Every structure is written in C-alpha cells, then in structure tokens.
Amino acid sequence: MDLISIANAVINGVVIGMLLALPALAITLVFGIARFPNAATGDYMTLGAYTTMASQLVLGGSIVAAVLAAMTATAAISLLMYFWVFRALSERSHVSRLIASIGVAFAVRSTITFFAGQDQYVIDVPLVRAWNFGGLRILPTDLYIVGAALTALFVVFFIMYLTPTGRRMRAIADSAELAAASGIRARRVMIFLWTIAGAFCGLGGALLGIKAVVLPELGWELLMPMFAGVILGGIGSPVGAVLGIVTFSIAQEVASLYVGPAYKIVLAFFILLVVLLLRPQGMLGRPIAAR
Amino acid sequence: MEGYFIAIAISVLVYLLMASGLALQYGFTGLVNFGHVGFFAIGSYASALLALKGVPVPVSLAAAALLAALAAYPIGIIALRLGGDYLAIVTLGFSEAVRMTLQTEEWLTRGMHGLPGIPRLFAGWVEPRYIDLCILLLLVVVCVAVFFAIHQIIKSPFGRVIEAIRDNEVAVRALGKNPAQFKTRSLMIGAGIAGLAGGLQAHYLTFISPEQYVPLITFYIWIAIVLGGVGSLRGVVMGTVLLVGFLEGSRFLRDIFTGISEVQLASVRIWIIGMALICVVLYRPQGLFGKSAERKH
Secondary structure (H helix, E strand, O other): OHHHHHHHHHHHHHHHHHHHHHHHHHHHHHHHHOOOOOOOOOHHHHHHHHHHHHHHHHHHHOHHHHHHHHHHHHHHHHHHHHHHOOOOOOOOOHHHHHHHHHHHHHHHHHHHHHHHOOOOEOOOOOOOEEEEOOOEEEEEHHHHHHHHHHHHHHHHHHHHHHHHHHHHHHHHHOOHHHHHHHOOOHHHHHHHHHHHHHHHHHHHHHHHHOOEEEOOOOOOHHHHHHHHHHHHOOOOOHHHHHHHHHHHHHHHHHHHHHHHHHHHHHHHHHHHHHHHHHHOOOOOOOOOOOO | HHHHHHHHHHHHHHHHHHHHHHHHHHHOOOOOOOOOHHHHHHHHHHHHHHHHHOHHHHHHHHHHHHHHHHHHHHHHHOOOOOHHHHHHHHHHHHHHHHHHHHHHHHHHHOOHEOOOOOOOOEOOOOOHHHHHHHHHHHHHHHHHHHHHHHHHHHHOOOHHHHHHHHHHHHHHOOOOOOHHHHHHHHHHHHHHHHHHHHHHHHHHHHOHHHHHOOOOHHHHHHHHHHHHHOOOOEEEEEHHHHHHHHHHHHHHHHHOOOOOOHHHHHHHHHHHHHHHHHHHHHHOOOOOOOOOOOOOO
C-alpha cells in the first residue's frame, strides 16, 4: 500500500472520528451519569439523519437550518424517552435500563422505516471538488463537518469544565449519593444530559448523512464501532471518548485498505476484545471492574 | 392446515430451545447476552457445512453445539472479569461480527447467496410426508431433555452458585468461589444450546443465509423470556408461545389493514417488539408469569 493512500485513509479516519466523537461523547456521558450503555444512541443518529433530510424538503434547501431542526428533534425524542422510560428506571438495575434502551432503539428505527421505507436517501448539499495536494485529497465538505463537530465539542467541554451546570454533572458522575447529599438537584442535570445526548446524536447522524447516504441501519451499524472507541478511550471519560473514537476511526480506515470495508464491524469487535483483555480502563478511564 | 400447525410448532420449539439457553444465562445467572443469535448462527452453519461434506447429521449437530459453546469461552474469559455491561456490548459485537464474516467469506459460506441443499433430518429414514412430523417429535424430545437438564443444573450445587452470583456476587466471592469461572460455564452451556437449536433449524429449513441471523432474533428471544418472567422455566415456555403467536398472528394484520405495505408491516412488527420491551421492563418487571421481585444490583 503506498503512502498517499494511507495518508488519505488517515485523513478520512480523522473526519469520521471527529463526527463520531459527538455520539461517542453522548454514550460516555450517559454511561457516566445515567449509568448504562445506551443502545439507542445509534438510532438517535439515524433519526438525526432522516429528520435532516425531511426538514430539508420542508424548509427548502438550507442545510444549516435542516441540521438545527434535526438536532432539536432528536433532543426532544431523547428528553421524551428520559421522562417516560429512563427516569422511572433510574432506581432500578442498570440491566433494566439497558434492555429498555434496546426497546427504544427498535421503536425509533421502526418508526422511521414505517414512514420512509428501506430505501436509501441522500441529503442535498452543493457538490464540490476535492482539493488535491499532490495526491492528498481533502473535501471542503469534510472541513465543514470537522468544523461543526469541533464547535459542538468545544461548547460541551466549555459547559462541562467551566460552568456550574458542568460541575454538577461531574459531581453526579463521581458519586450520585454524595452529589445528592450536597444538595445538587439531579433532575436538572439529567434534563441537560439528555438534551445534549440527543442533540449530539442528531448532529452526528446529520453530518454522517451528509458525508455518506441515509439508511435505516446507519446508526445501529455504528453502535459497535462507537462502543469500541469509547471503551478504548476509557468509558466515562469525555476526553477519552473523543481521543478513543478518533484513534479507533483512523485505525479502522487504514485497516480497511488491507482487509476490505466489510470487516469494519469484525475489526471493531477484535479491538474491543484486545482493549478489554489488556487495558479495560482504556486510555484515560478509571478501572470499573465491578459496577 | 396440518402442515401449517406443524410448521408453527417447530418454530415455537426452535425459539424455545434458544430461549432456554438464554434463560440459563440471564434468568438464572444474570448474564446479559445480547449476541445469542451469533451462537445460533455458528450452530446452523457448522452443522450445515459439516453435513454437506458428508458428516452424519447427528455428529454434525453435536459438533454444532460444541463449537457454539467453545466460541463462548473466550468471550466469557475476557468480558466476565469485568462488569455486566461489558458482556452485553461484547456479545452484541460478537453476533454482528459472526454475521459479517458469514456474509463475506464466500469461499466457505457462499455469502449472501446462502447455503442450499442442507440434508434434511430423517431424510431416507422415513417417508417424506412424515419428515416434518418426525422433526417436530425430535424437537419435543430435545426440548424436554434440555429443560430437564437445566432443571437439574439449577438444583445442583453449580446451580445454587450461579443463582447466588445473580443475586449477590460479592457474597459468592467472599465464600471463596470465583464467579467469573461459573459465569463462563453458564455462558458456554447456554451458547451450546443455542448452537444445537441453530443446527436443528438448518436441517429443517435446508436453506440458510446470513440475513436470518440479524440481532432482531436475539431480541425476539429476550422479549420471550422477559415477557414470560425471568428466572422461571414455565415463564420461558409461555413467553415463547406468546412471541411466536404474535409473529405468526401479525401476518394476518394485512388482511385487516389493507392499505399497508409489506415494509410497513415489518416496521409495525418491530415497533411492537420494541415497545413491548420498554413496557414490560417499565410496568411489569417480573414478567406476566414470574413471581420474584426485581433484584437490585
């Protein structure tokens, strides 16, 4: 394999990794604060991609407005599911929330296929030529995608580490009982958490829909790679989630050159096994052997 | 009409076999296996491929169960040292990895074209028109044997340990037992049962292809045991009958709602499964027939 192809795969991996960092961050925050791996994350992304496409049809073309509408829609669904399902289950075992999240995943995806069918769709964006630097190809669309993802990540990290809301979130992630004892109202933090989680999944799904095609399985198929990336970075650690998923995506894109794209999920599975075998706490996480 | 009932009964029994494996893992040991269909797929393909190579069907079925159980071993070793959530993620990844491999390795599995011409059970032993009935009887025998075996396992010292792990892992560890070892064994037995179910189904259908092994099947089994009541064998039977009743019954929905397409009907079906998972967990955690209160972790 020549160097240029590898470099292009790395660039592609960075773009996909930055984009997947948004839902990966949602996974890790939900895991750290609501304490379960949310299997509906992928399908919230799918919802984001479809609502972007649908609102583009309704609103007439403006891609920015469509993406914002999609983020609002996924945040609303995410909040709805919190109030209906996950709030009621918050005192019960994490397994119950995990099983319920599978139910949410199926309910969301089947609602989409009921209205949109199994066909592929594309989100309408202006076609642009890639810039070519002696073989290195960079798509301007990819730059917009990375820009949007970076902005969103900056906002959430700013909130997490520099505002009172963020401090409360981190307190609850550390110890829910201690946080409650210090008078932190969990309810508000949860509302904020699920809004962010929904909006980020929506944005990630919309950006992926712009980069690739919109399919009913779009998000579900990424669930494994995202979990693998999050665990690689250290589950529960926000910075780890971003680092982990970007590292993972680069590895995946480069490896696809050698084994073919069909093996992406298989590769994700093996990376996951190796991480769990050698370093279950991931790059930045704390060991959580027996939760 | 008779044939239709036999087909449905076979379908119930295959699901029941799978469900009993998951009941041992989740209901009695507390293991969250989200990749049950992966072990089922391994059993199907292993038995089918061996039989196509000329291996006698009883031997290929045994090999299918054994291979599926062995596939669970590394997963158990790696994931079960860690918390329960990891097992859920790893098994889900496992079943998808199996499906993708079956789809891609065409030299072995013919990929998406599927494997046709798998030898039928009892072919050449009984008259063709009685074959389905014989398969049904065989499945009844296998199910009864598996249920009896699980019952014996639960009553044995091993069974008391796995139930204790489900209820309080720390206490088990304090007694000097290694929970991971017991959990791995439970995972392997359950996977072996799923493999056997897969093999039996392959020799009944005579055609298999990777798209029969989507994660949805795993969650069909989950809804069956959650609906029936976790930790009760009677609940597993009731849950499975309800599940297959729903899956078969929903085919006739199109006769009532005429304006609905095939894709939409499939969506409605999955929507109901998803909603049922949510609602049972929310409103009836002990299942329709279960007795035990929800345990806390």
